[in-house]
Amino acid sequence: EAQVTQNPRYLITVTGKKLTVTCSQNMNHEYMSWYRQDPGLGLRQIYYSMNVEVTDKGDVPEGYKVSRKEKRNFPLILESPSPNQTSLYFCASSPSGKRGGELFFGEGSRLTVL
């Protein structure tokens, strides 16, 4: 089954404790992206990747890092989480975002930073 898989789905952590949210897609998509979703706001892009070893900042990159060592994986790293990073995070992929195509989303990761 074609899917985008995120882990963990739920996480409660404390300020400053590094964490990684993994994202994996099995559709051989070139483009992958991370978004956060907060009440009253649309999805906001954190980082995106056009292909292996090619990443770029989205609209709200502060406090986050990403890597794209393999085509299928695009982990989101919070080196020193803070309470304002409490949010619902979504990973998405697309055959090629540059051509404007459907984004396939994961099920989301609910992160709470105390």
Place this chain on the structure above:
Amino acid sequence: GESVGLHLPTLSVQEGDNSIINCAYSNSASDYFIWYKQESGKGPQFIIDIRSNMDKRQGQRVTVLLNKTVKHLSLQIAATQPGDSAVYFCAENTSGTYKYIFGTGTRLKVLA
């Protein structure tokens, strides 16, 4: 389930009626538009898309209308069912960019 938006506009419709959900997009250069459905606790699911060279596109029970003059997009759902209850939002994209802009969404409630 998880809340995806505490202050979303809400559209309540009777089961079996038609629903119309609207979206004003922001970038006049956008030429690709998508409607997503998001159920509580789940990721957004693709419903239908449309490119700017069209003004209407139909799917199964859904129709998307695009009015580029006023930068407006609408999603029509025919014979709304309880399973249609969800948050719906639009996304816009400009060809040649990796940028998608998402609307905040509308919550659709289907009344039995």
